[in-house]
Amino acid sequence: MSAAAKDSTRTLMVTASIMLATIIQVLDTTIANVALPHMQGSLSASSDQITWVLTSYIVAAAIMTLPVGYLSQRFGRRRLFLWSVAGFTITSMLCGQAGSLNEMILWRLLQGVFGAALVPLSQATLLDTYPREKHASAMSIWGMGVMIGPILGPTLGGWLTEYYSWRWVFYINLPLGILSFIGIWLYVGDGETRKTRFDALGFGLLALSVGALQMMLDRGEQVDWFESLEVQLYTIASILGLYLFIVHSRTSETPFLSPGLFRDRNYVAGVLFIFVVGIILLATMALLPSYLQEWKGYPVVTTGLVLMPRGVGVMVAMMLVGRLGRLVDGRVLIVLGMLLVCWSLHIMAGFNLQVSRDTLVWTGVLQGFGLGLVFVPTSTLAYVTLPSHLRGEATALFSLSRNLGSSIGVSIVMSVLSRSLWINQQQLGERVQASPQMLAGLAGGGDPIALPGAIYEEVSRQAAEIAYVNDFQLLMWINLAAIPLAFMLSNPKLEDI
Numbered sequence: 338m339s340a341a342a343k344d345s346t347r348t349l350m351v352t353a354s355i356m357l358a359t360i361i362q363v364l365d366t367t368i369a370n371v372a373l374p375h376m377q378g379s380l381s382a383s384s385d386q387i388t389w390v391l392t393s394y395i396v397a398a399a400i401m402t403l404p405v406g407y408l409s410q411r412f413g414r415r416r417l418f419l420w421s422v423a424g425f426t427i428t429s430m431l432c433g434q435a436g437s438l439n440e441m442i443l444w445r446l447l448q449g450v451f452g453a454a455l456v457p458l459s460q461a462t463l464l465d466t467y468p469r470e471k472h473a474s475a476m477s478i479w480g481m482g483v484m485i486g487p488i489l490g491p492t493l494g495g496w497l498t499e500y501y502s503w504r505w506v507f508y509i510n511l512p513l514g515i516l517s518f519i520g521i522w523l524y525v526g527d528g529e530t531r532k533t534r535f536d537a538l539g540f541g542l543l544a545l546s547v548g549a550l551q552m553m554l555d556r557g558e559q560v561d562w563f564e565s566l567e568v569q570l571y572t573i574a575s576i577l578g579l580y581l582f583i584v585h586s587r588t589s590e591t592p593f594l595s596p597g598l599f600r601d602r603n604y605v606a607g608v609l610f611i612f613v614v615g616i617i618l619l620a621t622m623a624l625l626p627s628y629l630q631e632w633k634g635y636p637v638v639t640t641g642l643v644l645m646p647r648g649v650g651v652m653v654a655m656m657l658v659g660r661l662g663r664l665v666d667g668r669v670l671i672v673l674g675m676l677l678v679c680w681s682l683h684i685m686a687g688f689n690l691q692v693s694r695d696t697l698v699w700t701g702v703l704q705g706f707g708l709g710l711v712f713v714p715t716s717t718l719a720y721v722t723l724p725s726h727l728r729g730e731a732t733a734l735f736s737l738s739r740n741l742g743s744s745i746g747v748s749i750v751m752s753v754l755s756r757s758l759w760i761n762q763q764q765l766g767e768r769v770q771a772s773p774q775m776l777a778g779l780a781g782g783g784d785p786i787a788l789p790g791a792i793y794e795e796v797s798r799q800a801a802e803i804a805y806v807n808d809f810q811l812l813m814w815i816n817l818a819a820i821p822l823a824f825m826l827s828n829p830k831l832e833d834i
Contacts, residue, residue: 347524351466352478354520355459358422359482361510361517362455365394365429365448366743367490367622372503379503380438392555393442395744397449399551400544402737403593405454406730407535409461414729415525418458419518424451426514433507456483457732462525464720464728476716477655483739484618484651484712491626492641499637539585539593546578550741554748558755594734597727604731606825607719608738610671613819614711615742616749617678617812621685621704623747624754624808629697632690632801643694647701654709667714671823674710675816677703682813690802718826750808757807761800 369376369390377387409417428448435441460479467475497505553571560567586592599605625644629635635643658670681704684696716735723731 348466350520350524351462352475354517354524355418355462356478356482357513357517357520358418358425358455359459359479361429361513362425362452363483364490364493365452365510366398367619368494368506369394372494372498372506375498375503376441380435380441382438387438389438389442390445392552393446394449394452395555395740396548396551397446398453399737399740399744400548401450401453402457402733402740403543403547404535404540405457405733407533407593408454409458409729410533411535414458414462415521417454418462418521418525421451421454421458422514422518422521425455426510426518429507429510429514433504454733457729457736460716460732460735461728464732465725472717472720474660477658477713480709480712480716481652481655484648484655484708489645489648491622492645495637495641534591536589536591536593539582539589542578542582542585543593544578546575546582547737547741549574549578551744554744557748558751562752595727595730597724598731598734601723602825603722603827604719606822607715608735609825610715610819610822611712611719611735612738612742613815613822614708614715615739616746617816618708618746619743620746620750620812621682621809624750624805628801628805632798632805633692643697644701646698647705650702650705650707651709651712654706655713658710658713667718668823668826670710670714671826672820674707674712675820675823677707677710679813679816681707682809682816685809686806686813688802688806688809690798715826722827746812750812753811754804754808757804758797758800761803762796 373387373390376382376390380387405417425448428444428451431444432441432448435444459482460476463475463479464472493509494506497503497509549571553568553575556571557565557568562568563572582593586594586596622644626640629640629643630637654674661670681700684700684703688696719735720728720731
């Protein structure tokens with residue numbers, strides 16, 4: 338076999354191995370959501386307690402994303418990758434075997450700790466494996482895993498829960514994790530290691546800020562946001578931690594995050610932009626399952642099938658962008674993608690509870706296609722002017738920004754949905770006027786006992802319809818407002834992209 342063929346084979350195996358690691362990590366951000374009601378019964382947990390299965394994973398992953406750059410420099414990227422994949426796979430199995438809520442939360446916490454490094458390490462490895470002129474193609478491959486995972490997670494989770502058991506939501510990581518571990522062990526290089534001083538105080542302050550923010554976002558809806566002392570304390574801790582981190586970073590000789598990251602305009606713009614993409618990506622996916630199951634009456638499997646084409650749109654766009662990356666200005670693709678997402682959200686803002694499956698599918702494909710056009714150029718341009726020795730830290734912060742955007746987006750839309758639903762119910766209830774024929778139809782032939790419940794159910798349906806439309810419209814305006822951020826990215830020569 339020629340040297341070129343060996344290099345090509347190695348590149349292919351590296352790509353396949355690290356993408357498997359990426360997929361299992363991002364899948365677990367959403368795959369367990371639909372299984373929570375089934376877990377609740379098995380683990381004897383209340384509705385409030387079972388949400389800690391999600392919270393523990395999200396908070397642990399957010400905090401442990403921060404030191405990925407340092408750990409990869411100190412111990413080597415390959416070694417950190419192997420430990421992370423092995424730990425994530427083992428804790429996934431332990432999650433599947435958990436017999437109590439305390440066990441499940443412990444294993445999910447450790448799963449988040451081990452899984453935090455997988456996405457940033459995969460991005461950094463791809464950028465180093467592919468030459469600069471192929472970075473757009475590399476980021477399109479990476480983006481498929483990062484974006485399709487959250488979209489397909491509810492579909493796969495619902496199918497496994499419906500036909501097997503909620504435990505298979507975690508067991509599915511075993512074969513993928515083993516294949517990824519073998520591929521990384523055989524084909525990923527060790528990379529350079531450097532002994533650098535770890536800024537423990539900087540890490541602690543930033544971890545406090547990020548962890549408190551995640552807790553505030555996750556718990557806010559359940560405890561009535563700032564009416565709760567718990568949320569107030571989380572907010573104070575997050576703001577104080579961030580303030581002290583900034584002060585410490587400006588006075589420390591070896592700050593936790595390299596100052597060079599923030600001197601690179603393209604990288605800073607990319608981090609801000611991916612934050613907005615995170616809001617749109619998971620916010621719509623948080624709204625649609627409840628919309629389809631609770632208000633349109635779709636079963637879990639049907640809901641998953643309706644949402645799946647969104648992933649097809651993402652894949653098609655990313656394959657297209659991988660080829661266009663060297664020919665078309667990345668900012669043009671970003672703006673085009675954002676406009677397509679706006680168009681899809683504008684259509685969704687006109688939904689009602691009689692919307693057809695065909696409309697749900699094609700708006701999903703349109704939105705997925707738009708997000709695919711946005712994600713790859715943003716991920717590529719963010720690193721165009723950044724020195725390669727900063728990639729470990731840069732990819733960790735990039736992933737953290739996307740995840741924080743997703744958390745904030747989900748919290749915003751769910752909070753607005755809940756408040757809008759309550760207000761709409763009150764306002765519609767005050768204005769109920771129906772003919773005797775309509776009341777008889779609602780009450781199933783005029784049964785006076787069933788009448789109040791039937792009226793309440795219909796008012797709730799109409800209130801929900803308005804509430805979801807309001808959320809889709811809000812996301813559309815957020816998306817439109819973010820378009821000017823694309824022009825913060827510089828426009829390097831196309832042959833250098």
